Amino acid sequence: MKKITVLLFISLFLLTTSNIAVFTQTRKANDVLIRNATVLTAARGTLESTDILIQNGKIARIGKNLKASANAQTIDATGKFITPGIVDCHSHSMMDGSVNEFSYSVTSMVRTRDILNPKDIAIYRALAGGVTAANLLHGSANAVGGQNTTVKFKYGHPIRMGVMETIRDAFMRARDYRQSWIEYEAKVAKKDKTAVAPRRNLELEPLVEVLEGKRLVHAHGYRSDEHLNLLLLADEFGFRVATLQHALEAYKIAPEIAKRGTGASIFVDNWGYKLEAFDSIPYNAYILWKNGVNVSINSDSDERMRRLNLDAAKAMKYGGVPEEEALKMITLNPAKQLGIDKRTGSIEEEKDADLVIWNAHPFSVYAHPEMTMIEGEILFDRARDITNRAALARERETLEKMEVNRAPASGGTAPAIPREKREAHRDDADGGHKR
Amino acid sequence: MKKFNLRLFTAIFASFCFCVSAEAQTRQETFAITNAQIATVSGPVISRGTIVIRNGLIESVGGNARVPADARIIDGTSLAIYPGFIDAYTSLGLSSPTPQRSPQPGQQAQPTQAAQTNQTQPSNSNYPEGLRPEANVFEQLKAGEAQFETNRNAGFTTVLTVSRDGVFNGQSAVINLAGDSVSEMIVRTPFAEHITLTTVRGGTYPTSLMGTFSALRQMFLDAQRFQEITKMYDKNPRGLRRPEADLSLEALIPVLNREMPIVFNANSEIEIIRVLDLAREFNLRAIIAGGQEAWKVASRLKSQNVPVLLSLNYPKRTAAAAPEADAESMDVLRLRAETPKTPARLQQAGVKFAFQSGGMQNINDFLANAKKSVENGLDRNAAIRAMTLSSAEILGIDNRLGSIEAGKIANLVVTRGDVFDKSKTVTHVFVDGKLFEPKLPARPSAAGTTGGQPSALANVGGVFNITVEIPGQPLQGTLNLTQQEAILTGSFQSQLGNVPIKDGRVTAEGFNFTMTVEFGGSTYEVAVVGRVSGNQISGTMTTPQGPISFNGTKTP
Incomplete structure (x- = not known):
């Protein structure tokens, strides 16, 4: 039994009010007025010739002929397209050391x-592909993997963050552990001098938080029978699975997923790279969407992360997901799966100004981001990047x-x-393996 | 009856030993170094003064300190005296085969893990090897002062010594670089607990960096609980199950109680931030070791009052030029350029720091790189302080070492020439009042003041085109020799590459050196002996295959 088949993998996500690990806001963003763009809101359709006013890092107003204060930065976006910042619901960027324990x-x-x-330079490159937030997961080597972190890609900011029987066994131990603390607290309440606190x-602890509904579960897996088993186990222990990650065969159990309010975070068309990926079809996104499942399209790769807009476009091609729904699959839907949709994921007033300005419609193969901002702060600017190259070359010399x-x-x-x-998808089954 | 005798014999023998060592101490020679320039470090420089050393201690120091009648006088005219240098992070005296450096991003092909012993040590710990904080260098040190000769000759008298194995490297000790028994060497033990953020070998948890953080966090929590329930049990054991003894957790209690500092090996900005976070989580007394990018975190180090044991092993490119290789990353290029500026930046930010050798191959780089930090803006006195009194302060031994004051331990280094000058020589080193005289290259008698050797040295410097008479295929090459009195440096350039000469010496008759040559995939040590007569050079190169003669002429 030397060979370990990765059956199913759960990653754990803490659900709290501050559930985005935010880098300390050290730079104060100025007011920004973006004029005359085609705005793909990912929530309320497409708005032509529209202005967006950003104040204090939030989208203050969306409309026509908006006025900004004198010191505001104005960006003429005539002929350009604006989308919400892309949210990647499955990534291993920014991680030092092995992504698997x-x-x-x-x-x-x-x-x-x-x-x-x-x-990590991958952040800057992701920004250049329009990605502003990501779910940074532990790898997939274990039945229950580690705790993830949801981040916004504020490049360079100092950080301040903030196998079915095995899984059943872990949750049973968690239930016992929780019971031991309840008993201890009862003894303390009765002023029992012999009360000894259980070992932390x-x-x-994270599994108890799952049982108490304080922590989200992202379940990593490929085959639908395994995912269905996990959904049943969650029913038994009384918790909800937030997302099925990869879920290449999820179309086979779409109603079961929809019924529980569980999301699916999938590759749009990555297929056949290992045995479990054999029944993956590019219509997966469409079938899940049609059945009412919240679908996100992820990258699991620093390289693929930079072209998630084209992966979303493929969801239109295969089955015909409507344009706005396809855009949601890389913006609002993953934001909902990560519990951060109140702040980001669509272009609406009051939300964080996490925006991408594209030179063309983002579903065109000719599209590239010209500017990416998080909370109004411009973190990628194509023009500035090109200008800086000469100075960098001189510094190198x-x-x-x-x-x-x-x-x-x-x-x-x-x-x-x-x-x-x-590495992008490669089934090494060793230290390089990270799905 | 027999047993009784044996015990009596043991008692007599023990008291005999005690007498010998006590007597050896009382018989230690008394010295007076006169007319020397004295850098006291704790006070102003005495431009011309005397130091009296008696019984291992500094008896008196000053411009007009009295020279006792029984003292052996060393004329210190044109000599400078400093407190013995302190290297604030080494593995000296430990038998670990090759102490490896923690990864340095500016240097390529570095091991990514600290050296770990391959064989499992027998232990009653409940934790795997690598997670055993109870390990103590006191038990691992080798006796004998000869092993420290190189470091002593470079002016070092005191070091912090630490094992490099495991995540918990264990407890360190401060030792003096003299004394035949380990007990004699020890100045302070244990000093601190040490951590390297590596992983545990052999597939045992933790196998990843994030696992290491979780394992450390769990152990600190377990140690907190261990302390609490032990206290509770000691107060009133009745009705309680006896807490399980645990020597690993027990070793962490002084760390949790801030009685013992904890030293984290961390070089990059993010590594330092991570360990500062961990230290804050458990309210530990942290010290950073390495600290290449500590200047980027200076304000936090200052506000958390965390000192830095700053490595002088500055990164430099070690990779050969290869046109087909990718260019090095800007991060690496910048790191190498910025690291020598770290000391000045820490000084400016008010962060306390001490210099350490950081696993450097050649201990002479210590002073050379300290000098580089002065060239990059560090105050000269601060540089000297960072290898004497500041180090003693961080190591908690400043009441006995680190400056030249009456009553302190007589650890001194005496130099001819400025301490940062490449051509300076270390003439005398005192450790615990014991004199060591580094073997000096002979000086011309005109300049000699310390009973110099006769100065009839051969004159061998120059560039020579030579032929090495390898049977059947003579090897042409260029021998470049630079002579500085009795010291010979240079290189030999041939088809086999350009190799530096090592251990080069000039004698009255000629010269000798060794070099390492790579040939046919193997490495050979070659010993070279030769002489120069007019513009002719000749001699032999001795390889494992036997001697080969060479000869040639000097290029004009």
């Missing part, structure tokens, strides 16, 4: 927030001439072989 089958004690790196167990950066006169080690930090 391989040792145990239940590793609910580990937290991705302990190892996030806000200077970081593995079981100066640095490379320094003695510390010169190759030794003789001998020396072999140059490092470039390695992709997070």
Whole structure:
């Protein structure tokens, strides 16, 4: 039994009021007025020739001929398209070290927030692809994996965050653990001097939070029989599964998923890369949507993350998901799955100004983001990026001439072989495996 | 009856030993270094003064300190005396084969994990190897002062020594670099608990960085509870189950109670932020070791009152030039450029720091890189303080070491020439009042003041085109020799590459050095002996295959 088949994987998500791990807001964003754009709201249809006024990082007004204060930055977006910032519901960006804690089958004690790196270049590249928020998950090596973190991609900001029987066993232990604390607290209430506090167990604490409805569950899996089993187990223990991740065969059990209010976070058309992915079809998104399931389209890859707009466009091609519904699959729907839709995911007044300005309709293969902002702060600006390249080249030239950066006169080690930090989908089943 | 005798014998033997060591101490020589420039560090520099060393301690220091009649006098004219240098992070005295550095992003091909012993140590801990904070270097140190000769000759008299194994590296000790028994070396033990954010080997939890954080968090929580229930039980055991003894958790109690500092190895900004968060979570007395990017977190280090044991092992490119390789990343290039500025930036921000060697290969880089930090804006006195008194303060030994004051331990380094000057020499090192005289290259008698050797050194410097008479395929090459009195440096360039010469010496007859040559996929140590006569050079190169002669001429 050396070979471990990854049957099903649950990741845990804390549901609290501050459930987006927000980087400390150190830069105060100015007011911004974006003029005369085609606005794809992902909530209230498409608005032609429309202005968006941003104040204090929020969308203050949407309308025509809006006026801004004198010191506001004005962006002429005539002929451009604006969408909400893209939300990727399945990513492993920003993580230092292995994305899997391989040792145990239940590793609910580990937290991705302990190892996030806000200077990961993948964030900047994701911004260049219009992504503003993501769900950073533990890998898929375990029956119960670690605690995820939902982040906004504020590049460079210092960070301040904030197998069925095994799963059943873990939840039973969690139930016992919860009971031991209830008994202890009862003893303390009765002023019993022999009351000894139970050992705090970081593995079981998050599972107790699941049982108490304080923590969301993202269940990683491929086959519909496994996902159905998990939904039944959740019924038994009385918790709700927030999303089925990957869920390549979810179309087979779409009504069962819809009935429980569970979401599905899927690849739009990634197929056949391993045995469990054999029954994946590109109509998955359409069938789930048709059955009333909240569907999001994710990347699971730093590379694919940069083109999620085209993945959403494919949902229109296969089955004919309507345009706005397809856009929602990469914006509002994942925001709902992550419990952050009150703040982001669509262009509506009062929401955070997490916006992308595109040169063309985002579902066109010729589209690319010209500007990406989070809470009104411009974190990617294509024009500025291009201008900066000359200065960077000059800096490189100066640095490379320094003695510390010169190759030794003789001998020396072999140059490092470039390695992709997070591989896209590849079924290594070793340290590189992360689904 | 037999047993009784044995016990008596043991008692006599023990008291004999005690007498010997006590006597050895009382018989220690008394020294007076006169007319020297004295950098007291705690006070102003004495431009011309005397230090009296008696019984391992500084008896007196000053412009007109009296020279006792029984003292051996060392004429300190044109010499400078500093407190013995302190290296605030080493693995000296530990038998771990090659202490490895923690990963340094500016250097390529670094191991990503700290060295870990391959064999499982027998232990009664409930935790896997790597998560055992109770390990203590006191038990691991090797006796014998000869092992410290290189570091002592470079002016170091005191070091913090730490194991590099595991996530918990265990408890460290401050030792003096002299003394034949471990007991004699120890200055302070244990000093601190140490952590390296690595993983545990062999598939045992934790296998990932995030697992390491969770494992540490669980252990600290367990130790908190262990302390609480032990206290509770000690107060009144009746009606309570006996708490399970746990030597690993017990070792964390002084850390949780802030009686013992905890040193985290952390270099990058994000590593430092992560460990500061962990320290704050459990209210620990943190110290950062490494600290390459500590300046980026300076305000937080200052406000959390966290000192830094700053590595002087500045990153530099080690990879050979290869046109087909990708260019190095800007992050790496910038890190190498910025790291020598860290000390000045920490000084400016008011963060306390001490210098450490950071696993550098050649201990002489310590002063060379300290000098670089002065060139990059660090105050010169602050640089000296960071290897003497500041280090003693952070290590909690400043009442006995780190400055030149009467009553402190006589750890001193005496130099000829400025301490940061490459051509300076360390003439005397005192550790616990014991004199060590580094073997100096002979100086021309004209400049000699310390009973110098006769100065009839050969004159061998120059660039020589030589032929090495390898049977059947003579090897042409260029031998570049630079002579500085008795010291010889340079390189040998040939088809086999350009290799530096090592351990080069000039004698009255000629010269000798060694070099490492790579040939046919193997590495050979070659010992070279030769002489120069006019513009002719000749000699032999001894390889494992036997001696080969060479000869050639000097290029004009």
